[in-house]
Amino acid sequence: MSRTLTLQTPELVGQEVTLNGWVNTIRDHGKVVFIELRDRSGKVQVVGDSKLGKVHPEDVLEIHGLVAKRPDNMINPNLPTGEVEVQVKGFQIINKSKELPFPIDTSGHEIAEELRLKYRYLDLRRPRLNAYMKLRSKVAQFLRNELIAQDFVETETPMLTKTTPEGARDFLVPSRLQPGKFYALPQSPQQYKQMLMVAGLERYFQFARCFRDEDARADRAYGEFTQLDIEMSFVTQEDILQLIEAIFTKMVETLFPDKHISQSPWPRLSHHEVMEKYGTDKPDLRQNKNDPNELAFAWTLDFPLFTEQSEDDFFHGSGSAKFAPSHHMFTAPHPDDIPLLDTDPTKVRGLQHDLVLNGYEVGGGSIRIHQPEIQQKIFDLIGFSKAQSQQFEHLLTAFQYGVPPHGGIAPGFDRLLMVILGEPNLREVMAFPCATSGITAVVNAPSQATDEQLKELGVQVRSMGSKPAGSIFEQIKNYLETEKVAFEIFEHEPVFTCEQAIAISKTKPEENAKALLLEADGQAIMTVLSADKKLDLKALRQITGKKDVSIGSKELLKKATGLEPGSVPPFGSLWKLPTYLEEGFS
DSSP states (O other), X not given: OOBOOGGGGGGOTTSEEEEEEEEEEEEEOSSOEEEEEEETTEEEEEEEOGGXXXXXXXXXXXXXXXXXXXXXXXXXXXXXXXXXXXXXXXXXXXXXXXXXXXXXXXXXXXXXXXXXXXXXXXXXXXHHHHHHHHHHXXXXXXXXXXXXXXTOEEOOOOSSXXXXXXXXXXXXXXXXXXXXXXEXXXXXXXXXXXXXXXXXXOEEEEEEXXXXXXXXXXXXXXXXXXXXXXXXXXXXXXXXXXXXXXXXHHHHHHHOTTOEEXXXXXXXXXXXXXXXXXXXXXXXXOSOTTOTTEEOEXXXXXXXXXXXXXXXSTTTTSSXXXXXXXXXXXXXXXXXXXXXXXXXXXXOBBXXXXXXXXTEEEEEEEEBOOOHHHHHHHHHHTTXXXXXXXXXXXXXXXXXXXXXXXXXXXXXXXXXXXXXXXXXXXXXXXXXXXXXXXXXXXXXXXXXXXXHHHHHHTOOOOOSSSSOGGGHHHHHHHHHHHTTOOOOOOOOSOOOSHHHHHHHHTOOGXXXXXEEEEEETTEEEEEEEETTSOOOHHHHHHHHTOSOEEEOOHHHHHHHHSOOTTOOOSOGGGGTOOEEEOTXXX
């Protein structure tokens, strides 16, 4: 007998069926046992004798039975199968289940994220998350069909690519066939999709996996995420805005019928206007912020092409850098503002467009630069060295063979779903997200490579410092000599506390520096203060902006510096650690 889904049972009254699924709940009344069997389509009540009492929640069963009408007083109007039940003629326990580490009949928000991600395969049994995964698939297929109907071509671009200075940290992959060289996982398919326009594809899209080594937050996943990547040739900015507005409006009407879009057409606001009026470039324009079904889409336009470069900017330190791209270095300047590139670059507007929804940026894009001379001008203004510019030589070369005007947009698929569904965290709509610490769900990556794997790749693993831990003494000695700082060298037995070091040097506590390694929101930092002072953790939390600051463990110390307790000098820069000095300490 072929398998029947639980949702099909109301149509099969009086017929024998075979069901497969999980025990959702069980009510044992001795001689009569009721279970609720769950499969991908829903749930149905199953009734049997005492033999059924040996099953437990989440056991996997095969049930053979007769579909029958429930008595009128037993009908469950809240269940699509609530008018029927399956009377057991035989059953098999296919697999037993251990007791779950947490309940799956709640929202899950009350359970620690680390625990949920450790057992994510169980967390995904939660009805809310299970429904989200199915809805995610439907949304992706809807958008795919809409784009293909408009002559877009779904095209996959490489995952192993080249590291280029695009503004975020890359994930690097060592090459076995090219020893000493590294691939980079793509931060976006930006350059590939522009080269596809040179190839004459004209209309491209893909659901692209993107990889960025940047800190996680509620609306940004660590490591990897999905974006609906779109690029078009021979278009204006207006064409792009109209395309997205049309297909997203249709998507909401079709797949989210309970939701309503507050304004149509969507408001279009300049960057200057939103900053003046709302103090943010992603304003929440909902008329009733207490209405969970209101969706307020809007466009933010006319961004400045550049900002003044600061020391925190990715490109700072190249020598000639003066400006930072406010979007990325491929965004075209407004045609009316091109002369300002030579006179006042900060007044140049970019043909950039950000899609905003309920106070979140859910997509961004631009018209791209298609003139090689303007692209080189942008590189010069943001301080690209000749070597950095050559990293884009493939793109600049392609532009010499007839590149069409082109532009695009890349809505963040995960964030879009998060906002529409009203979830507080983007990880709720992803199957296997990373934790904020960078640890992957379930498999607990990253992990250490074997010596054989490292040897095969020609890779050596060192401490987080720029030099091996054994050279720290020489690094400090050389630094002090270079800076002409007077010092004495003491040879002594190992010490493990600041007090022991003070005793050996025969100095006063206030004359000594005390270095403490701490863990701040999962990151190693160092603080240096006078040895006679106690660390004020509350003040340090305020200064660093970190919520969870505590004394680092021996394991963290070893990982961050390669050193043992008591041997860490007050030079956090040796390991590129953020270091905080006591005010007035010298």
